[in-house]
Amino acid sequence: MxxxxxxxxxxxxxxxxxxxxxxxxxxxxxxxxxxxxxxxxxxxxxxxxxxxxxxxxxxxxxxxxxxxxxxxxxPEPVRDRASARPGPAGAQPTMSQEILGFARTRGCAFVRREIARHLGTARPDLQPSGLSPELTRLVRTGELVRPSPGVYSIPAPPGAGDA
The missing domain is CATH 1.20.5 (Single alpha-helices involved in coiled-coils or other helix-helix interfaces)
Incomplete structure (x- = not known):
């Protein structure tokens, strides 16, 4: 007991x-x-x-x-959504350019759902199934960062976190 x-x-x-x-x-x-x-x-x-x-x-x-x-x-800074990587004159921006343009314009972190909504409105011709692989590729190349699952942002400029 x-x-x-x-x-x-x-x-x-x-x-x-x-x-x-x-x-x-x-x-x-x-x-x-x-x-x-x-x-x-x-x-x-x-x-x-x-x-x-x-x-x-x-x-x-x-x-x-x-x-x-x-x-x-x-020169005046370029702020349009195709500013990520200009393509040939008159060509529509690629999915990467759309994503990076959205991220730069937004200026803060965003979730996958927000960029999917933006792409659905801005570029209905792009296939939604290509979004996740493209986000992954942009994170791998350092063009985006993923601070937590499903959250993305533009990386901080070098030295931005230094005191």
Whole structure:
């Protein structure tokens, strides 16, 4: 009987430890979900501001005409979705170019579902079955990073994390 009581006490102790670990993990998850929500909100806000700024600049450039052309020694940055790797004139961007253009325009991490939705709208001629292999290839070549499963982003510039 003593042995059984000792085993019971040990099991209760283990159960209590497991409960404490579960509580700590749940609290960490809640904090992470709040942080993710805040990051998504900040990203969405930045994306909206960037789009508005781009449209305003484009409108002003149209109003100013030739006077708004950038100096020859400082070309205007390219921001269209084909900017990843320009192809032949008039050619539609490849899936890689679409993905990288989306990632650069977005400026923050995105999930596979978001790029799939974008491709379905921007390029319905592209096969959705090619998305996963293309994302994998872009991660392998270092053009994208995968901070966690199903989450992708443009890699940080060299030295960005250095203090």
């Amino acid at each position: 003593r042995a059984a009581l000792a085993v019971l006490a040990e099991l209760r102790s283990l159960a209590l430890g497991d409960e404490q670990q579960l509580t700590a993990a749940e609290e960490r998850l809640v904090r992470a979900e709040k942080e993710l929500a805040a990051a998504r909100t900040a990203c969405s806000s930045a994306q909206t501001r960037a789009e508005v700024s781009r449209r305003v600049a484009q409108g002003v450039q149209e109003l100013l005409g030739d006077a708004a052309q950038p100096p020859a020694d400082r």
